[in-house]
Amino acid sequence: MNLPAYRQIKDFIQRHISAGHWREGDRVPSEHALTREFGVSRMTVNRALRELTAEHVLTRVKGAGTYVARPRYESTLVEIKSIAAEIAGRGHEHASDVLALDRCQVHPALAVELGLRRGAQAFHSLLLHREKGMPIQVEDRWVNPAIAPEYDLQDFRRITPNEYLMRVAPLQKVEYRIEAQVPNAITRRRLAMAAGEPCLLLHRRTWSQGRVASVVDLWHPGQRYQFTGHF
Amino acid sequence: MNLPAYRQIKDFIQRHISAGHWREGDRVPSEHALTREFGVSRMTVNRALRELTAEHVLTRVKGAGTYVARPRYESTLVEIKSIAAEIAGRGHEHASDVLALDRCQVHPALAVELGLRRGAQAFHSLLLHREKGMPIQVEDRWVNPAIAPEYDLQDFRRITPNEYLMRVAPLQKVEYRIEAQVPNAITRRRLAMAAGEPCLLLHRRTWSQGRVASVVDLWHPGQRYQFTGHF
């Protein structure tokens, strides 16, 4: 199968870098030089170089040239999917127990985090997610009623809070934190964890329409759950 | 400051989506329509739409049109920097104690993971990273000697293993796993951790030049360390 020219140019450059011919900081051939070498237009070469720049393979300095970027060796990008998507991706059965779903007053620290005034109310949902019957995640979530006023009318056994929020509140910004923590006794029991076993906790705060939409703690049993991936 | 035309088109589309005017699955105006609306060439419009597609904001179907992409609400992308880069980014002082650096025989399970034959030898380094004197990470690393034959001749008090491997072994592939684990007593003491406190563990395996280059376990005290970020 014949690749488009701009893809061939990208591959050519990436092969040189992977083979160690060009190292970090080395200058790659100019657009003009690549134009001559590949017999294509400058716009075709430019597209290849711009895409490799967006992918952090190259870096460009106007007037000076195009260089091999500092490899992002020290940065690992980890993608964490929603628990339902992850379980479905394994071909397993996902189910949710709705332990709580109501609207109540938030304590001051949480009001700050949700961007609400003291004494304000928010929706609170507490779910236990299972994979093939086995508890795998406790989802402890608070939702800004201004963003999703009908949150508490949903059936979260049939649709996850994530899926619902995706529909009503386009995502603008995310803040996250991953921690190893010792869970309280209730969470330990809900997740069927052993004594002394820690939790893997993902804390997320999301924004939509210029405001905080949701704050969530996702607790996972440390022995049975890890975030994994590759790229 | 006047933005280039392709950036204005990107912003226009992103504003419509953020405001909720266009939802997931909605079709956005065609290239031809945007050409007329903005009074620019089709290639300029095409660039804007292609870049938004690469950024997962839009999705394109040849012949059919351009649509608002399913929001990646359920996927959190987490970037984990090297400990030295992270500490430097906080403006703090990084230091490493080299606890071990030698070449020895790997046990069978590790040989499999390193892609080496049974009984083969590999380099092993054990470092304690400190931030302003405080232990923050134990780095337990095995390195394939075929990839970095002079690994054991380096001074890892002055350069981190990461930085060294960046130079000699261009990165091709990464596999990772994040876990909450209970550390053994030695690691607990090295990291000055409390009894019962768990570790946040990042396990990475990297490839270079078509082979496994390195396998590393990075242990962090759960109470003092989290992976954090935003986007």
Place this chain on the structure above:
DNA sequence: GGAAGAAACTTGTATATACAAGTCCGTTTG
């Protein structure tokens, strides 16, 4: 030998035009 200026080289953005290839819709035919 150093400074200043000009020339050359480089990337950034843009255009009108063209052909390829895919999808969708409306019309015609059986």
Place this chain on the structure above:
DNA sequence: CAAACGGACTTGTATATACAAGTTTCTTCC
């Protein structure tokens, strides 16, 4: 009514050309 075909519309890739703006190199002058 269904299938097939053609036209219109859409994205995918590409070109030669142009001007703007930044960097580097070379030449000239003091």
